[in-house]
Each structure stands twice: as structure tokens, then as C-alpha cells.
Amino acid sequence: MISPEQFENELNLIIKNGFREDVGHGDHTSLSCIPSNTQGKAKLLVKDTGIIAGVAFAKKVFEYFDSDLHLEMFINDGAKVHHGDVVFHVSGKSQSILQAERFVLNAMQRMSAIATKTAFFVDLLQGTNTKILDTRKTTPGIRALEKWAVKIGGGVNHRFALYDMIMIKDNHIDFAGGISEAITKTKAYLEEKNLEIKVIVEARSIKEIEEILTNEGVYRILIDNFSFEDTKAAVRLINGKCFTESSGGINEKTIRKYAECGVDFISSGALTHSVYNMDLSLKAF
Numbered sequence: 164m165i166s167p168e169q170f171e172n173e174l175n176l177i178i179k180n181g182f183r184e185d186v187g188h189g190d191h192t193s194l195s196c197i198p199s200n201t202q203g204k205a206k207l208l209v210k211d212t213g214i215i216a217g218v219a220f221a222k223k224v225f226e227y228f229d230s231d232l233h234l235e236m237f238i239n240d241g242a243k244v245h246h247g248d249v250v251f252h253v254s255g256k257s258q259s260i261l262q263a264e265r266f267v268l269n270a271m272q273r274m275s276a277i278a279t280k281t282a283f284f285v286d287l288l289q290g291t292n293t294k295i296l297d298t299r300k301t302t303p304g305i306r307a308l309e310k311w312a313v314k315i316g317g318g319v320n321h322r323f324a325l326y327d328m329i330m331i332k333d334n335h336i337d338f339a340g341g342i343s344e345a346i347t348k349t350k351a352y353l354e355e356k357n358l359e360i361k362v363i364v365e366a367r368s369i370k371e372i373e374e375i376l377t378n379e380g381v382y383r384i385l386i387d388n389f390s391f392e393d394t395k396a397a398v399r400l401i402n403g404k405c406f407t408e409s410s411g412g413i414n415e416k417t418i419r420k421y422a423e424c425g426v427d428f429i430s431s432g433a434l435t436h437s438v439y440n441m442d443l444s445l446k447a448f
Contacts, residue, residue: 164320170307174220177305182266185265193258199256202254202257203256203257204253204447204448205254205264205446205447205448206250206252206253206446206448207221207271207445208247209244209248209249209250209443210246210247211275211441213243214241214242214275214281214315215241215271215278216271216275216312216316217240217270218240218250220308221267221270222234224266225267228263229255229259231255231256232254232256232259232263233255234252235251235254238250250443253445268444272441273302273308273309274312275441275443276312276438277316278315279438279441281295281316281318284318284415284431285318287415291422291423292427294427295318295429295430295431296321296428296430297309297310297313297319297434298410298432298435299321299324299325301435302436306323306324316434318434321430327360328360328363330365331362331365332365332385333365343374346362347378362381363381363383363384364384364385365384365387366385366386366397372384381405384397384406385408386398386409386410388410389411394409394421394426395424398426407425407426408426409424409429410431413431
């Protein structure tokens with residue numbers, strides 16, 4: 164997994180690019196009709212129900228744009244919110260509030276939707292030992308925000324990108340000439356490069372799991388698109404030799420049954436690629 168320093172760098176890049184994209188060389192609407200010395204105050208108003216996320220990020224955004232902006236927080240990340248709740252007040256130069264407004268709202272609406280969906284899946288897994296994982300199926304450019312939102316919702320982050328974990332999937336196996344060939348080449352590569360990176364291998368059948376288990380150094384087996392019965396058989400076969408992960412079309416109707424098969428993790432791209440933004444607004448008062 165990436166380090167806290169790398170994650171912080173990702174956030175800084177997102178903030179810098181967000182203002183480049185949205186403000187550019189100037190918010191001419193605010194600059195033209197709001198005097199530069201005008202002070203104002205606005206509140207983050209919830210118009211929906213769910214798990215709020217992005218409060219800490221909003222603070223970073225406001226501080227980056229104008230260090231004189233002041234936030235008074237009332238609700239923290241991860242809290243359940245309802246229509247009419249006020250998350251925070253922001254005060255300072257009106258021009259600064261207006262120029263940061265849309266960036267903050269876009270980020271928080273997206274992050275809150277992801278946190279809400281993640282919390283829903285976490286609740287479905289209550290009483291089992293299975294954890295919900297995100298994937299790399301994220302919006303390009305804002306992966307750090309979306310994975311942060313998954314954690315706020317109670318989920319667990321999978322690998323951040325291609326560089327922090329090895330995941331040998333079907334195409335890698337086919338191009339490499341087989342499962343054992345792919346694992347052997349991977350282990351040789353890691354030794355040559357002096358890298359300590361966890362290795363996950365995807366299995367498409369019980370037979371492939373049997374072959375994976377003849378190799379050492381596999382951290383987790385991805386049990387992909389298996390039926391309930393085959394998943395149970397796979398877990399029995401693996402028998403704690405490495406961690407197990409189920410994936411492939413798992414939804415709110417089936418996730419509990421897969422968890423009851425005994426897998427350690429269930430990964431779902433839907434946590435980040437299939438959500439509806441939470442309705443939030445920033446209102447002057």
C-alpha cells in the first residue's frame with residue numbers, strides 16, 4: 164500500500180489540479196461583482212441522508228486557496244447525516260469562498276456517496292469475518308479521494324495502483340504461459356528488483372486454485388466469478404494457506420451469501436463506479 168506521504172502528495176496534486184481546472188486565470192463573475200475586501204460566511208447544508216465524507220478534505224481545499232478562511236466544524240467525516248443538517252461554517256473573504264465552493268461541493272458529494280454505499284455493504288456483512296474492498300475502478304485523477312471515502316464508510320482499501328501490489332489476473336496468466344509460469348516469473352522479478360510487494364493471483368476454477376497452491380509466496384487468491392458452492396469448496400481447499408477474496412458481479416443481494424462461504428475479503432468496483440452523489444449545498448448567510 165502507498166505510504167501516508169504518498170497519499171498526502173496525491174491529495175495535493177488533486178487540489179492543485181482542481182483549482183487549475185475550475186478557476187484557471189480567474190473567477191471573473193466573483194471578481195467583477197464582489198469587492199475584494201468583502202467578508203462573508205457560508206454553511207455546508209445537507210439535503211439528503213447518508214454518511215458524510217470529505218469534511219477534512221474541504222478544510223484542506225479552503226486552506227490551500229486562502230489560509231485566512233476559517234472553518235467551524237459541527238459534523239465530522241463518517242457521521243450519519245440527514246436533510247437539514249449543517250456540517251460546517253466557512254468564513255472569510257467572499258471571493259475566496261465563492262471560488263472554492265464548487266470544488267468543495269463536487270468532492271464532498273462524490274465522497275459522501277461512496278462512503279454511504281460502502282457503509283451499506285459493511286452493514287450487510289455484520290456478524291461475518293469478511294471485509295469489503297474497493298478496486299482500481301475509480302474516476303481518473305481523484306482515486307485518492309474515492310479510496311479515502313471507502314475507508315470513511317468502513318471499507319478497506321485494495322491496492323492503490325499498479326505499483327504497490329502485484330495482481331496476476333487472467334490476461335497475465337495467458338500471456339505468461341500459465342499460472343505457475345506467471346508466479347515463477349513474478350518471484351524472479353521481485354528478487355531481481357529487490358522489491359517486497361504482496362502477490363495476488365486470480366483463479367477461474369478449482370483446478371487453477373490447486374495449481375496456485377503448489378507455488379509459494381502467494382499472499383491472496385482471488386476467487387473470481389465462482390458460484391456459492393464452488394466458493395465454499397475453494398475456501399476449504401485453500402484452508403488458511405493464504406487469504407481469500409471473492410469478486411465478480413457480487414451485489415447487495417448476494418454479498419452476504421459469499422461472506423458466509425468463509426472468504427476473507429469481497430471486492431466491489433460498484434463502491435466507486437456506481438454511486439449517486441449526495442445532495443449538498445453551500446449557502447451564504
